Structure formats: C-alpha cells, structure tokens
C-alpha cells in the first residue's frame with residue numbers, strides 16, 4: 001500500500017481521465033490543475049459556461065489536456081452528460097465530487113428554507129449523483145477512484161452552520177458506506193477534508209441578521225490554519241494513487257505547528273488577513 005503523501009512522478013496519471021465537479025475556481029480548479037500537471041486529462045464542471053471555459057483555457061495554457069462543460073450537480077441529467085463527456089475522452093478513471101456550497105450562518109429555527117434546500121441539493125444530492133454515474137463505470141472496468149469532499153462538521157455538530165455541517169456529516173457516512181459496498185471490486189472510495197482553504201466559500205459568506213459580527217473570528221481562524229487552494233490541492237494525487245481511505249489536513253500536530261508558525265509569521269495582523277465579505281440575509285417569515 002502506497003502512502004498518499006509519497007513523492008510521486010510527474011506523469012503518474014498519464015493515460016487517466018479525471019472529472020472534477022465544481023472546478024471553475026477554488027479548490028476544485030486547483031485539484032484539476034494538480035491532477036493535470038501529473039498527466040491526467042481533466043474534465044471541468046460548474047454552473048457557469050463562461051467560468052468553465054475560462055478555467056479550461058487557464059489549464060490548457062499550462063499544457064494540461066483539459067475540457068469542460070456546464071453542469072449543475074443537483075441535476076442528474078447534467079451529471080450523466082458530464083460522465084459521457086469524460087468517456088468521450090477515452091476512459092473514466094477518477095471522479096472528484098468537489099462541488100459544494102455553504103449556507104446562511106445562523107440558527108436553524110430561522111434559516112431561510114430555500115437556502116437550506118440549496119445546500120442539500122448541491123452537497124448531498126450532487127455527491128450522490130456523482131457516485132451514481134461514476135461507480136457503474138468503475139465497477140464494470142474493475143478500477144476507478146472516487147473522492148468525496150468532507151468539510152467542517154463531518155465528524156460532529158457545528159452550531160449555526162447546520163445545513164453545511166450536517167451535509168458534510170452525511171457525505172462522510174455516505175463515503176464510508178460506498179467503501180463497504182465496493183470492497184474487493186478494485187474500486188477505491190476516498191474522503192478528503194482539506195482543512196481551511198482561502199476560497200470564496202470562506203471569504204464570501206452570508207449571515208442571518210444579528211450573527212454577522214461572529215464571523216469576524218473566521219478571519220483569525222483562517223490566519224492561523226488556512227492555506228491557499230494550490231497548497232490544499234496537493235494531496236489529491238497521492239490520494240487517488242493510494243488505498244488511503246481519507247486525507248485530513250488538520251491533524252492535532254498541524255493545529256499546533258501551523259498555528260505557531262503563522263503567529264510568528266505575522267499572519268494574525270489585520271492587514272494580512274483574508275478579505276471577508278458578509279452579506280446579511282433576512283430569514284423567511286414564520287411558517
């Protein structure tokens with residue numbers, strides 16, 4: 001068994017085709033780039049045609065064999081078309097269920113219903129759809145790597161972020177269940193928790209009124225333990241070339257060592273903090 005943290009040859013993924021959902025920006029784009037730089041042909045997907053096209057161009061400029069299509073992972077037909085796009089490139093070896101979104105910060109009792117539904121549709125239904133279309137291909141060919149993105153809450157409750165945190169808990173259990181169901185088939189199912197990544201997901205957030213002031217603490221947490229999308233993406237190649245069940249960036253050791261290093265490096269200073277844009281969203285009237 002190879003460790004997912006081993007140093008890998010630059011062409012270790014040559015001949016493989018990888019789909020990364022939610023890859024027009026953020027961590028998904030960075031993981032697609034990392035897989036492409038290691039030889040994979042990558043298929044990008046997100047809900048904006050223009051953003052996908054721009055992301056594909058950026059990867060091609062780096063010499064990566066990239067293509068893409070507009071796809072809402074909450075829509076099964078879109079996800080099936082994405083699978084077909086990958087297969088038209090010759091094969092389908094890697095599927096990263098990365099598309100994810102956060103909800104409006106605040107209590108569940110007053111959470112906007114549409115917003116809760118939006119999070120469930122992308123984080124839960126979208127992950128199911130990805131698995132539902134990729135696994136039959138993987139099982140028929142006797143190999144393939146499926147990666148599901150975990151996140152805050154995947155191991156326990158998080159107050160005021162119930163939609164996001166509960167959805168990630170669901171992703172965790174869904175992933176473990178898929179691993180049981182695919183045991184002995186040659187198909188590998190991995191979970192990945194990248195820790196805190198400086199993307200729009202953390203930097204452009206929404207809050208219920210009266211809770212926005214609490215989000216200031218997020219900048220401090222990110223200053224202590226955050227990393228760029230490029231840094232956070234690096235373990236993906238090791239993960240899809242190993243039997244590792246999961247990768248989790250924030251171990252106890254990293255909490256201490258990175259926290260200390262970032263304090264000493266001045267990342268806590270206000271001028272060095274990640275910009276934070278908070279939009280206040282008013283809850284629905286009482287049902």
Ligand SMILES: NC(=O)c1ccc[n+]([C@@H]2O[C@H](COP(=O)([O-])OP(=O)(O)OC[C@H]3O[C@@H](n4cnc5c(N)ncnc54)[C@H](OP(=O)(O)O)[C@@H]3O)[C@@H](O)[C@H]2O)c1
Pocket residue numbers: 021022023024025026027028045046047048051071072073074097098099100101121122126149150151152193194195196197198199200201202
């Ligand atoms: N950032 C973090 O600190 C962090 C920590 C732990 C886990 N994660 C997980 O990592 C994943 C990526 O997060 P990120 O920080 O890179 O987020 P991000 O910067 O907000 O990017 C999200 C990407 O997903 C796409 N997307 C959103 N909803 C989609 C849908 N329904 N169908 C298809 N594409 C969709 C977005 O493009 P469009 O909006 O144009 O579709 C965008 O390309 C998520 O699963 C997240 O939960 C992130």
